[in-house]
């Protein structure tokens with residue numbers, strides 16, 4: 215993993231392989247959805263490295279001893295609609311008790327500014343840890359606004375998990391929210407004039423939901 219302050223870029227061969235399949239324009243919506251879940255699950259290995267543990271006594275077939283289990287983390291995940299929904303199962307398959315909030319944002323195609331249309335967060339987000347999910351970090355506007363909205367509810371920590379990030383998006387989010395750790399499966403080259411990530415994978419929402 216390549217680490218730069220609060221930015222973690224995955225370098226595992228399994229992740230690289232699956233991202234190449236995601237980029238291919240001939241990958242079907244069904245395969246695309248499955249790959250997004252698989253990559254998110256693999257990324258959890260790094261993003262959840264600091265989950266708290268507690269000790270419990272367990273009787274093995276040989277002896278009784280004290281072992282570690284998850285300490286029922288006070289964790290919420292917040293997908294940014296729509297495309298972030300595609301990543302939810304990747305986290306909940308590992309942490310089925312995580313609360314799930316939703317923030318609905320879409321980018322105005324001309325200004326590229328995010329426009330909020332929905333927000334419903336878990337009632338006990340205050341003092342808990344939050345992971346924001348969105349496959350694409352392009353200009354960073356959507357992530358910045360989502361994180362600002364969540365911060366109003368005083369969580370203990372926020373992480374941002376995305377599949378593809380642009381250098382511009384990483385810079386914008388780290389500048390606006392230097393306390394937020396960013397986990398991305400790939401850091402791509404740049405944005406094009408329409409605000410799409412290059413080489414990227416196209417419109418993640420459309421590819422997940424088959425809407426184009």
Ligand code: PRP
Nearest residue numbers: 295296297320321352353354355356419
């Ligand atoms: C995409 C993506 C992010 C946003 C990233 O969503 O899922 O939310 O663009 O761009 P930004 O970093 O420049 O803000 P989009 O607005 O296309 O909405 P959708 O998920 O409903 O398709």
Ligand code: URA
Nearest residue numbers: 352410411416417418
């Ligand atoms: N949103 C996407 O879905 N893809 C991009 O490349 C940029 C923003």
